[in-house]
Amino acid sequence: MAQDPFLKQVLSLGRYLRPHKRLLLFSFTLSAVSTGMGMVQPLFAKYLIDHVLIGGQHRLLFPLVGAVLGLLVVGFGIRVSNSYLYTRFSARVLFRMREEMFSHLQKVPLNFYSKRKIGDIYTRIASDMADIQALVTETIPNFLFNTLTCLITAGILLWLNWVMALLSFAFLPFAMILISKIRPRLVTLARSVAETNSDIAHFLFESLSGMSLVRAFGAERLECQKLQEKHSGVLNLLLRYQVLGAFSGSVPLAYTILNTLVVFGYGGLLVIRGDLSIGSLVAFTIYQGRLFGPLQGLMDGYLSMQKGKVALQRVREILDIPPAFQDQGRLAPEKDAFRGIIAFENVSFAYVQEEPVLRNLSFTIPAGKVTAVVGPSGVGKTTVCHLALRLFDPDRGRITLDGVDLRQYKLDWIRRHFALVSQDTFLFHTSILENIRFARPEATLEEITEAARAACIDEFIESLPERYHTGVGDRGVRLSGGQKQRISIARAVLMDPWVLILDEATAFLDPGSEERLKNTLHSLMQGKTVVVVSHRPSAIAWADKVVALGPDGVLYEGSVSGFFQSRIVEDLEQNRVEVAGT
Known part of the structure; x- marks a missing residue:
């Protein structure tokens, strides 16, 4: 994909x-x-030397010193105020940019x-x-101000002594040529450093997330060695x-020398000959010294x-990904409809x-009934769940809800009235209470308690010292698989x-807990549509209908009794049919 010109990308910001x-205009004015x-x-300084110290106008000494001191104080106040304003609006800009990107990431496939x-x-x-x-x-505002400072300083130097100024500027083209030679290498290295740092960040995230596995296999030293190898690579870059950057940064220093x-x-010779005043030489020296700072800034x-530029390209790669749908x-029909x-x-x-x-898959999930979906691993049972929830749209064909294409809702x-409890339970690193009311932040403690009771997890929660305010750890690491599943159900x-x-x-629940939970859900979901993906007969038995999937589509669609009389259930009991979703 062709990249937009850098200037166009910057202007889009x-x-x-x-x-x-x-606020930005006021900040620029202060600058x-x-x-x-x-x-x-x-x-x-020039006037002080030429007219006061040498010219004998001593009565102007203290007024001039006071004026310089006043300028310093006012300048200090302006810099402090501008720093506050800059921090205020730059933080808001960063937050908005990050929030928009985070929002976009919620929509990508x-x-x-x-x-x-x-x-x-x-x-x-x-x-x-x-x-x-x-x-x-x-960077860009400072670059503009540094450019302006260089131009004004150059103008003043020409005004003080144009010959000496031109001699000073004679080395500038060579500096620009050196910078243009270094430019392509710096761009390539900057991108390589960013990509390598991303790889290290992912490695640390993955290794720390799987710490129990790392310790179980005694791989702590191996993981440390992997990090050392990655650090060696990034250190080289x-x-x-830094060497190229230092070489580039040393150009203004050589220019100043x-x-x-x-x-x-040459300036000293002019002073000796009387063609240049000492005050002008001192002023020229100060201005020339101040030219170094803006040049270094440039x-x-x-x-x-x-x-x-590299960061813009990397962020653009994500922002250019179209939404999933x-x-x-x-x-948005009401419940009675x-x-x-x-x-x-x-x-x-x-x-x-x-x-x-999935290939040309057709079946029906009846209203107000419990439908079990079974089949071997890889046939797309979890994909069916995701399509029904419209986490994806089908490539061909359609999914209808009450005879209307699901895309018309x-x-x-859909998100408010469809709920998914996945086999891969995800809990946030916060309290049990916050995890349960994730989809309904306004829910009361009484409603949360009722939901926990329905999920058969209330007794366990009440046994904890902090009860519903107990933290679950990263991804629920402090809880067992069954406890995490029941919180997810709640x-x-x-x-x-x-x-x-x-x-x-209910894959991680013991038979007793599963039976109680099944009875509770059957009561709560009376008259509502329920889809159950499971391979265990105990989970399928409470269904009103079974849909068995195979590599080529639907193998069976019908009653539970008919399913248990078919050959498919024999494969299920012999563990040749699994229900781990794709």
């Missing part, structure tokens, strides 16, 4: 600055005033996360976004980047721009092109869904 344009005050200070490293995604949200924010609010020779050589700004639905018949009509779907998971309506029950999808939701 202007929308983040528009809400703060007044301009501060720069202007700095520009006139050497002229005070789910298989994006299976193809990308979480550490790399995190680095783009955190580090790359910070680099872009610095580019927009700091950093050293090359050569200029110093010009000032004290070089550093160039390096920062290359870093920001467009929410164009308009239907809702039945809950879900039909798959010749549905085909593939996560990766040319590797279809508002997406937020989370779904709290939504009071019209359609409940249970994808191996």
Whole structure:
């Protein structure tokens, strides 16, 4: 995919600055005033030497010193105020950019996360976004002010002595040629460093997340060695980047040294000959010395721009990913108009092109009934659950709800009234209470307690010292598999869904707990549509209908009794049919 020009990408970021344009303009004004005050200070030195110390106008000594002191105090106040204003609006810009990217990540296809490293995604949200924010609010403005300072300083130097100024500028083209030679290498190295840091971030995230496995296999030393190897690789890149950066940064220093020779050589000769006053020489020296700072800033700004350019490209790669689907639905029926018949009509779907998971799949999930979905591993049972919840749209065919294409319903309506309890239970690193009311933040403690009771987890929670305020650890590490599943079920029950999808939701429960939970859910979901994915007869037995899937589509669709009399159930009992979802 062709990249937009860098300038076009930068200009597109202007929308983040528009809400703060007044504050930004005021900040720029303060910076301009501060720069202007700095520009006139050497002229005070010139006047002080030529007219007061040498010219004998001693009565002007204290007024001039007081004026310089006043300029310093006012300049200090302006810099402090400007720093506050800059921090205020730059933080807001960063937050908005990061929030928009996070919002976009909520909409990209789910298989994006299976193809990308979480550490790399995190680095783009955190580090790359910070680099872009610095580019927009700091690097580019500073680059412009440094350019303006250089031009004004150059004008003053020409005014003080144009010959000496031209001699000072003679070395500038050589410096620019050197920078242009270094530019391509710095860009390449900056991108390599960013990608390597992303890889290290992902490695740390993955290794720390799997610490129990690492210790179980005694692989602590191996993991440390892997990190050392990755550090060795990034160190090599950093050293090359820093050496080139230092070489680039040393150009202004060499320029200043050569200029110093010009000032004290040719300038001293002019003073001796009486063609230049001592005050003018001192002022010229001060201005020339101040030229080093902006030049160094321009070089550093160039390096920062290359870093920001890489960050823009890396963030753009994610922002250019189209949403999984467009929410164009308009239907949001009330409960009395809702039945809950879900039909798959010749549905085909593939996560990766040319590797279809479902092919022309057709079956019906009746309203107000419990439908069990069974089949061997890899036939797409979990994919069926995700399609019914509209986490994906089918590639061909359609899924209907009460005879209407599911895409015609508002997406937020589906999310409010469809609930999924997945086989891969995910809990956030917060309290049990916050995990249960994740989908309903406004739920009361009484409602949360009722949901926990329905999920047969209330007794366990009440036995904990902090009860519902007990932390579950990262991804629920402090809880057993069965406890995590029941909290996940309580989370779904709290939504009071019209359609409940249970994808191996009781796999980690003992028979007694599973039976109690089944009875409770059967009572709570009376008259509502329930889909159960499971391979155990105890979980299938409470269903009203069974849909058995195979590699070529539906193997069986009918009653539970008919299913248990078929040959498919024999395969199930012999563990040749599994229910681990795809």
